[in-house]
Amino acid sequence: MSKHHHHHHDGCHRPEPEKLLEDSLARARGKGLRRTKALSDVLSILIQACQPLTLADISESEALVSEADRATVYRLLVKLEQHGLIRRLGLHDRAAYYIINLPGEHHDYLICNDCGRIERLDIACPVQTLEETIAKSSGFKGIYHELAFYGQCPDCSKT
Structure with a gap:
């Protein structure tokens, strides 16, 4: 999957x-x-990216100053995801994408089942008002949701 799909998030x-x-x-x-150079690099790359990145994007990035190997980067991503610091998008582990989870920042995504292309959903999220309702009725604090819509992107649906 090539980088050119992401042109409109630059x-x-x-x-x-x-x-x-x-x-x-x-x-x-x-x-x-543990605060390691590799951890700092991985977080930094995801913060600068503003779009979902694959393991390869991250482990091959020039910004990975620590030169952590792919396995190290993967272990960090798994830990960060478990702790809710990053979010994993996409289909299973095949072509998983990672994105930083920042407090107060929220995006929903469209994911193509065929080529794995991911696009940010650029409509106001209808679920946010729902979150407020749920918070009021349940007493839960810090409610968030993770939404991904799956389908066929225009390129894949042509064929």
Whole structure:
């Protein structure tokens, strides 16, 4: 799966990536993850990316200064996902994509079952009002949801 599918997500306007990285590292530390150079690199790459990345995208990134190997990167991703610091998207482990989970930032995605292409859903999320209703009625705090829609992208549905 090539990079050209992501062209319309370029240009990421996250304010203060350094601060986001510090916050994310602090959250990781709070979950008992050792603060290693590799961890810092992986979080940094995901924060800068603004779009879902594959294991290969991350482990082959020039920003992986620590030169952690693929297995190390994968173990970190698994831990980060378990602790809710990142989100895994996509179909099973085949072509899984990872995206940073930042407090207050939320996106839903469209995923093609055939080529694995992932697009951010650019409509206002109808579920957010539902979350407020659920929070009121259940007393749950910090409710969030993870939504992914699956289908066939225009390219795959032509054939």
